[in-house]
Amino acid sequence: MIELKQLTKQYGKPGRLTTALSGLDLSIQKGEIFGVIGHSGAGKSTLIRCMNLLERPTSGEVWVNGINLTALGKKQLQNERRKIGMIFQHFNLLSSATVFDNIAFPLRLCNTPKSKVEQKVGELLALVGLEEHRHKYPAQLSGGQKQRVGIARALASDPEVLLCDEATSALDPQTTDSILKLLLDINRRFNLTIVLITHEMHVIQSICDRVAVIHQGGIVEEGPVTEVFLKPRHEVTRDFIRNDQLSDGDPFTTLSGQPNERTVKITFLGAKTYESTLSDVVRETGVTFAILQGTISKIKETPYGQLIVRFEGSPESVNQTVVQLQKQGLDVEVSS
Template identity: 50%
Template sequence: MIELKHLNKEYKTKKGTIYGVRDVNLSIRKGEIFGIVGYSGAGKSSLLRCINLLEKPTSGEVIVDGVNLTTLSKPQLRNARQKIGMIFQHFHLISSKTVFDNVAFALKAAEKSAEEIKKRVPELLQLVGLADKADQYPAQLSGGQKQRVAIARALANDPQVLLCDEPTSALDPMTTKSILALLRDINQSLGITIVLITHEMEVVKDLCDNVAIMQGGVVIEQGAVYDIFANPVQPLTREFIQHALDFKLPDPLWDKLDSGSKVVKILFRGHAAEQAIINQMLKVTNVQGNILHGKIEYIKDKPLGTFIMEVKGEQSEIDKALQFLVDQSCGVEVVNRD
């Protein structure tokens, strides 16, 4: 559906060239939800805006549904963009227009008839749960409602692709969940391919099928969301996941631990997350175990268990216990106090 090939975006400044995107290659399948994650300045917004050529790439190819957008004339590109909707962090609604007219704006830009607009706008507002807000103005809406209007506007011309630029970062947690649920419903009911950028792995975990991690304009790691959570390779990826799954132990707990013990983080992937592996480990080794923290997440309906555990005993027995876990396909990492 979307192919990015050797994509580069450079910005010329008085201080020299800034590289927003560096040799990015991505393949996004039709109908999937693809996340792009990175901290501020990582290049994720530049990359997203290159997909619909709001930012013209310095070099490389952007192929959407078999068409290389970088080769199109301006009129051809305008037509192609009608099939690529976009929503933004700060909604970009027109404050002087009603909800109805904000959604209608996209249809007027596509030169739809007044009759088509009159029929289409109520359908879109019904889809996003705002059928009763047509005559209100943006100032009368909550943040979540404003984003729903923006989503309705982005869907006005039946796009094949929906680009989402930090769509929930200005919203509170409960509203974020409702917007993510709406995007998931839109993806499933309409089959729209969604590309979403965020700095929150929690959003990726809840919504996306695949994810790319960006740093310094480069994609440093990519893959299925479950695989990235279960086996992160890059330090930045591990940092994002640690924040998302909240593994940090409080200082008072560290103070209570025996000086000779080891603290280990154990990752149970797939089938192993539902087995009594820790109990088995304690039976076959001469160690004592004390679970300090643990939970099982379900990512795309696959379990991923994470436990932090204090292990006490002779060093040889501790080594034997950790090797047992590794042999059971568990990820094992010794945790040190920061």
């Protein structure tokens, strides 16, 4: 659906160039919610603006639905951009226009008949839950309501792709969750490809299918959210996860055991999260255990759990316990 090939973006003049993106490759499939996470200055906003050529890349290609946008002329590019909706961190609404007129704006730009504008805007107001606010102005709305207007406006031209540039970072946590649920509903209802730029791991974990981690203008890690979140390879990814979990200390790395003790981190995914696998195995092997830390949560709709456990027993029985847990399909990491 979206293919970025050796994408490079530089700013400035020769001799004083700043590189925002450097030879970046990325592939996003039709109908998925794809997240891009990175710290401030990593290049994520430049990346999403290059996807619809609001920023023209210095080099490389941007392909959307089989069309190379970087090879198009101005008029052709305008036509293709109508298939790409975009919502922004600070809403970018017309302050002197009503909610209705803000949503109708892209339709009127392409001379849509008045009756069709009325019908389409009415449908979108119902979709985002703002029917009662159609005659209000942006200044009369909350932040969440403004973003709902932005989403409705982005959907007005029936796009195939929706780009979200830090769409929830200006919102409180409760409002953020409601906007994320709305985006998930839109994705499922219309099979709309959504690309979501953020610096919040919670956003990625809530609704994304796959994620790419961007750092210093390049992708340092990419894959299904469950894989990247539970088995991060890059230090930047691990940093995001640590900050999201807000842990005051990880017993897995901060405690040292006695010779007959072993600290392990056990990860449960899917239905196994709620099964009694651990108690069944230790009953069989005869080791005792203490739970030092535990969490149960969800990645999108997939439940997962993590336990940090201290096993006590003979080295042989502890090793057998680890092997048996792994045979049951659990990921078990043994502290060094």
